[in-house]
Amino acid sequence: MVWRRAPAGAPPPAFSSMFRFFLACALAALTVPAALAVAGPVLRVGVERLDYYPFYVSDGRGYRGYARDLLDAYAASRGLRFSYEPMEIPDQVRLFLGSDRLDFAFPDHPAWHEDAKQGKAVHYSQPVGVLLEGLVVRRGETGRSLARVRRVGIVKGFVAQAIRREVQSGQIAVFESQSLDALFQLLALGRLDAVYVDFQVARLRLALLKLDGKLVADPTLPFDRHELRLSSRQHPERIADFDRFLLREAGTVSALKRRYGLH
Numbered sequence: 001m002v003w004r005r006a007p008a009g010a011p012p013p014a015f016s017s018m019f020r021f022f023l024a025c026a027l028a029a030l031t032v033p034a035a036l037a038v039a040g041p042v043l044r045v046g047v048e049r050l051d052y053y054p055f056y057v058s059d060g061r062g063y064r065g066y067a068r069d070l071l072d073a074y075a076a077s078r079g080l081r082f083s084y085e086p087m088e089i090p091d092q093v094r095l096f097l098g099s100d101r102l103d104f105a106f107p108d109h110p111a112w113h114e115d116a117k118q119g120k121a122v123h124y125s126q127p128v129g130v131l132l133e134g135l136v137v138r139r140g141e142t143g144r145s146l147a148r149v150r151r152v153g154i155v156k157g158f159v160a161q162a163i164r165r166e167v168q169s170g171q172i173a174v175f176e177s178q179s180l181d182a183l184f185q186l187l188a189l190g191r192l193d194a195v196y197v198d199f200q201v202a203r204l205r206l207a208l209l210k211l212d213g214k215l216v217a218d219p220t221l222p223f224d225r226h227e228l229r230l231s232s233r234q235h236p237e238r239i240a241d242f243d244r245f246l247l248r249e250a251g252t253v254s255a256l257k258r259r260y261g262l263h
Contacts (some may be wrong), residue, residue: 041081046096047086047092049087052065054204055201056261058105059082062084066068066129070082070256085148097120100234104262109226109228110124110154120233121251123232124239127227129257131228133162133224135195136187136195138187139216141218143220145236146221146222149163150192162167162196162224175192184215186217199217
C-alpha cells in the first residue's frame with residue numbers, strides 16, 4: 001500500500017466534504033427567506049366571472065385586463081400576491097359579506113347591493129375607473145322614449161339604478177343572464193328592447209360579435225356613472241395603502257388606462 005501526502009495547505013478530504021455541506025446549508029438558509037419575502041402573503045380577491053373588457057375579463061384563460069394589471073402592479077410594489085377568484089356576482093356578494101373567505105372584492109361601489117351591506121363595515125378605495133352604463137338598442141330605434149322600452153337584458157347581479165324606478169313600478173321587465181353575449185343576441189333577434197351595459201364594453205363586444213351594424217348604445221336614454229373601487233371588510237389598512245399607491249403612481253395608472261383605451 002502506498003500513502004500519498006496531500007499537497008501543503010490542502011484540507012483533508014473529510015474536511016473538504018464537510019465544508020461544502022455547511023456552505024450549502026448556509027446558502028440555503030440565506031436563499032429561502034429571500035424567496036419567501038418576494039412571494040409575500042397571498043390575498044384573495046373576489047372578481048366577477050364576466051367578460052367586461054377592457055376593464056376585466058374572467059374566462060378559461062384566467063383573469064386579465066386593466067383591473068388585473070393595476071392590482072398586480074400594486075401587489076408587486078408591496079411584495080404581496082393576489083389570488084383572483086372568479087365567481088358569479090351573487091356569489092361574490094354573498095361570500096364577501098357573509099364570510100372571511102375573500103380579502104377584497106372588485107369591482108365594488110357604495111351604492112351597489114345596499115340592502116346586503118346593511119350593518120357591514122365595508123371600506124372602499126378611491127376610484128380606479130369609471131363605467132358609463134346605459135342601454136344598447138337596435139339601430140334605427142335610438143332616440144325613443146324610455147316609455148317604449150319594456151324588456152331590458154342585464155347581467156345577473158348588476159345594479160341598474162338608471163331604470164330602477166321603472167323596474168320597481170313594473171313598467172320595465174328585467175331579464176337576467178350571466179352571458180352578455182347571449183343578451184346581445186336576444187336583442188338582435190327582437191326578444192329584448194335593450195341591454196344594460198357599459199358603453200365602451202358594448203362597442204368592443206359588438207364589434208367582436210359582428211353585431212355593431214345592428215346594435216348601438218343610445219346615450220339619449222338614462223344611464224349611470226359608476227366609479228370602480230376596490231373594497232375590503234378585513235383590511236382597511238390595505239385599502240388606505242392602495243389609495244397611497246394610486247396617488248404616488250398616478251403616472252403608472254394613467255399609462256395603464258391609455259393602454260386599454262380608458263378615460
